[in-house]
Amino acid sequence: MGVDAGRPGRAAGVQAALPAFLDWLEREGPLGLRTAVAGLRDIPAARWRALIEHHAGGADDDARAAFVVEALVQPIAGAEGPAPAPVHGTAAAEAPERRRQRCPSCGGLPVVGLLREEGHGARRSLVCGTCLAEWDFRRVRCPACGEASFETLPVYTAEPFPHVRIEACDGCRRYLKTIDLTRDGLADAVADDLASVALDLWAAEQGYQRLRPSLLRT
Numbered sequence: 001m002g003v004d005a006g007r008p009g010r011a012a013g014v015q016a017a018l019p020a021f022l023d024w025l026e027r028e029g030p031l032g033l034r035t036a037v038a039g040l041r042d043i044p045a046a047r048w049r050a051l052i053e054h055h056a057g058g059a060d061d062d063a064r065a066a067f068v069v070e071a072l073v074q075p076i077a078g079a080e081g082p083a084p085a086p087v088h089g090t091a092a093a094e095a096p097e098r099r100r101q102r103c104p105s106c107g108g109l110p111v112v113g114l115l116r117e118e119g120h121g122a123r124r125s126l127v128c129g130t131c132l133a134e135w136d137f138r139r140v141r142c143p144a145c146g147e148a149s150f151e152t153l154p155v156y157t158a159e160p161f162p163h164v165r166i167e168a169c170d171g172c173r174r175y176l177k178t179i180d181l182t183r184d185g186l187a188d189a190v191a192d193d194l195a196s197v198a199l200d201l202w203a204a205e206q207g208y209q210r211l212r213p214s215l216l217r218t
Helices: 010-028 031-041 045-053 063-079 089-094 189-195 197-205
Strands: 110-118 121-128 134-136 155-158 161-168 174-180
Touching (some): 010 063, 031 063, 155 197, 161 189, 174 197
Antiparallel strands (some): 110 121, 121 134
């Protein structure tokens, strides 16, 4: 499912914004991206279209092009209207497990998870990396492969980031980073995800692969 699932004009809007965005990157972007713009301009229109349409799948073979697509998709998705309210309760429980592993709004993969206080425990939700919609997801389940064995789903934390967790799966070797709002109620999902990139580097060293890259392509 691509980024324009249910939004037929989104892919066209992203592609139309590309030239001006590349011009801006060439003037204002970090050195690495400024020097890469010439190569990005050489990508054929059909290839850009494919990158845009398959963006929600989370896989990319050109990190620079993927960054450009993601930087454009997020504001365009946001301009289409506010993200839907989190999917909670009965409606969430009745959704098929496989479908709930992707965003109920656009079909994108989650970029980060959240833990919030609920009763005597914590409720887990996932945040879409494309449109930033949020939906409930079972705590003891891998959002990549659906594994539900507690012993196969280790959680790792590090002292410098006490409210950030690496929730891994030893079955598929994927992981999702989760921000624990029960430990820091002022944390921000996207900002704290990027600020804790050291945890992503550690997870990669252990042989885990992130479910969906962050905007920094970690």
